[in-house]
Amino acid sequence: EVQLVQSGAEVKKPGESLRISCRGSGYSFIGYWISWVRQMPGKGLEWMGRIDPSDSYTDYSPSFQGHVSLSVDQSISTAYLQWSSLKASDTATYYCARHAACPNHCWSWFDPWGQGTLVTVSS
Amino acid sequence: QSALTQPASVSGSPGQSITISCTGTGSDVGGYKYVSWYQQHAGKAPKVIIYDVSNRPSGVSNRFSGSKAGITASLTISGLQAEDEADYYCSSFTSSYTVVFGGGTKLTVL
Numbered sequence: 001e002v003q004l005v006q007s008g009a010e011v012k013k014p015g016e017s018l019r020i021s022c023r024g025s026g027y028s029f030i031g032y033w034i035s036w037v038r039q040m041p042g043k044g045l046e047w048m049g050r051i052d053p054s055d056s057y058t059d060y061s062p063s064f065q066g067h068v069s070l071s072v073d074q075s076i077s078t079a080y081l082q083w084s085s086l087k088a089s090d091t092a093t094y095y096c097a098r099h100a101a102c103p104n105h106c107w108s109w110f111d112p113w114g115q116g117t118l119v120t121v122s123s
Numbered sequence: 124q125s126a127l128t129q130p131a132s133v134s135g136s137p138g139q140s141i142t143i144s145c146t147g148t149g150s151d152v153g154g155y156k157y158v159s160w161y162q163q164h165a166g167k168a169p170k171v172i173i174y175d176v177s178n179r180p181s182g183v184s185n186r187f188s189g190s191k192a193g194i195t196a197s198l199t200i201s202g203l204q205a206e207d208e209a210d211y212y213c214s215s216f217t218s219s220y221t222v223v224f225g226g227g228t229k230l231t232v233l
Contacts, residue, residue, distance in 0.1 A: 044227040045212050059220050095168055107157040107216035109174035116168055
């Protein structure tokens with residue numbers, strides 16, 4: 001079964017750093033891009049950026065560029081989303097999602113999605 | 124990058140059909156075939172139901188269909204069922220090599 005399993009919920013203070021993870025299984029991890037999507041409480045989906053696990057090439061949404069960073073560890077089939085200094089407004093559920101196969105469907109759809117990681121930032 | 128425009132809510136009775144619109148620009152919806160739709164039940168992760176404007180992934184009911192005209196994409200759900208009650212999001216590839224989602228539409232089955 002192809003699946004993405006994310007790390008557990010986090011509670012942090014403003015200014016702290018954080019890295020959450022997304023482990024892929026049931027497929028060739030380096031063969032499919034991974035995107036990250038934010039969902040603030042009661043709000044819609046926002047695309048943050050994507051990474052190609054084969055070479056760590058990234059594209060970021062202008063809304064998130066410079067505030068988060070994406071990385072991967074091929075050896076353990078895991079993608080990461082990282083903050084160096086959290087803000088209260090980062091409180092949200094974060095999903096990772098696998099892109100469809102390249103080259104023809106790189107941007108076609110996301111499937112599967114991880115179960116989501118709730119990040120709460122509060123003083 | 125502004126979110127694609129969707130109606131905040133739609134409703135319908137069991138057995139009826141509903142359509143959700145998704146309006147963008149020539150730099151996203153209007154310019155590419157990479158429009159997809161996602162269903163999200165409360166407290167769950169999104170699930171793809173339409174990709175490349177009008178294609179259904181394996182296992183998705185044929186009651187779901189998609190189309191596009193110009194800068195507006197549409198999702199139609201026919202034969203509404205109680206289990207269809209959920210939030211629906213469109214998304215599109217953009218000319219900036221990013222992805223933009225719609226604001227989401229809450230479907231209520233009366």
